[in-house]
Amino acid sequence: MPENTKQDKGRAYHTKCTGAALSTVARQDKDEDITLFGSCFCPFVQRVWIAFEYLGVPYKAYEVDPYKKPQELLEVSPKGLVPGLRFNNYNPPRALNESTVILEYLEDLASGTTRRSLLPPTTNPYARALVKLQSDHVNRNLVPAFYRFLQAQDTEVQITAGKELHQAIETLVGLLERAEREIIGGGGISGDGERQALSKGLGLWIEGGDLGWTDVMVAPWLYRARLVLKHYRGFELPQGDKFTAWLDRLFTHLAVVATCSTDDLYLDSYERYAFNRPNTSQVANAINSGRGLP
């Protein structure tokens, strides 16, 4: 019998990872130059965490309760938001917050250290720009649409918000198809080397591709859409073969798997959003007041 998802059961959010993510936290428990402050269910953390795993940048995983805002978190992230990075070997101390800023930092750092990358090479600015168009859309449209839908209580508002999220995902697919058409299908490619470098900009979207920038930017929300929005809102992701194959590659990629907890953790932790309990989070408050995300 399906569980009744219409009633707030008052479940508490989790503060410790479970499943594969728990194993990863345990593996990454030694002191390193960089400490990643994270919270188990937060998608903004997960995108950064996936990047650490993929790029091979050494880090210590450190779980904090984002709603308690411990002082050590406030010292690395002024609003008390995760993710935050603390650099342990600097005086004056160094720290970074904002998931997109941290991702750019890790990309720059890896390019000079581990030599791994989530982007096409700087020698092809256009291929990089097409990727940035995708991630800009994810951050400014898809992510806010996810929260508006999850927090909407009124049925009519839910219907509208669900359509908007669907549209945001379709627009992303359109941008991925455009990149595929212009980069792989387009002229002006001088050989297999350039083709391979450029295909980096398509990530797992194409069969045989490797993890890319947009994959990392969007994966945590698509993962939660398939699980949490389906549970609380009956949401169905687009059904096309190509889209489904992309999701399969994305959700089985080792760097993604390594940062995922078990389903119950997400369902429990997002109940407060799904019933729009007061003061759920700064993100929830921003959506409720029609402001940009913090």
Place this chain on the structure above:
Amino acid sequence: MPENTKQDKGRAYHTKCTGAALSTVARQDKDEDITLFGSCFCPFVQRVWIAFEYLGVPYKAYEVDPYKKPQELLEVSPKGLVPGLRFNNYNPPRALNESTVILEYLEDLASGTTRRSLLPPTTNPYARALVKLQSDHVNRNLVPAFYRFLQAQDTEVQITAGKELHQAIETLVGLLERAEREIIGGGGISGDGERQALSKGLGLWIEGGDLGWTDVMVAPWLYRARLVLKHYRGFELPQGDKFTAWLDRLFTHLAVVATCSTDDLYLDSYERYAFNRPNTSQVANAINSGRGLP
């Protein structure tokens, strides 16, 4: 006698640059690989335009009426928003929109062609990240606060919105001061070469500095705040000596001067925002509906 700014005089927005910007359009009228689609009063265009001028990337300037949305604009920018770039030598055709994406494109392009840059080198990821923290704040907080203030009609709402814009500017100053402290004041700098490279991340904020990423990102709104918000809302920018000196350097930098029209153009063109006329723009509609900027 001061002009009455409380009444909508029904002035029309301008469609052609004036002053120094007009001279620049005239200078940049030859066919090039890249055509910049712009509109004379649009700050999102101006930031891209400043970057073209500073980085020395060849371009043709092309003025369009952003509210008419001509077909050729829709072909380079799906929502019909300026700025847009058209690359004239590709099949299938290539184009880019979104000012922040275009800025990253120009930075990447210039790094391999004109060798000019608005950012610290990739060899110092932390210095770059501090700059990105600043521009992330500009885009997600300062720019929306500018429009909320300009469009607010109710006096109480205007007072609140004015305070929020002030706070957003102060927060930016805080981030600039942090970068100065951590980059120039901090340890771990190996010599004058590194110090010079890093100071690039501070832009014109420091005396003797050169134009930087954050300068370009924020200059168009600070310029309009000093002129348009002062006129229609009595707004005063922060008064500190350091802040004022920064603005002086910013507003007298050749790449900024070259992209500025005369004051009347801005006062006329922003009247529709200041009285929040219906359908002023997609940006205005987004602010009115509590959504993120398009």
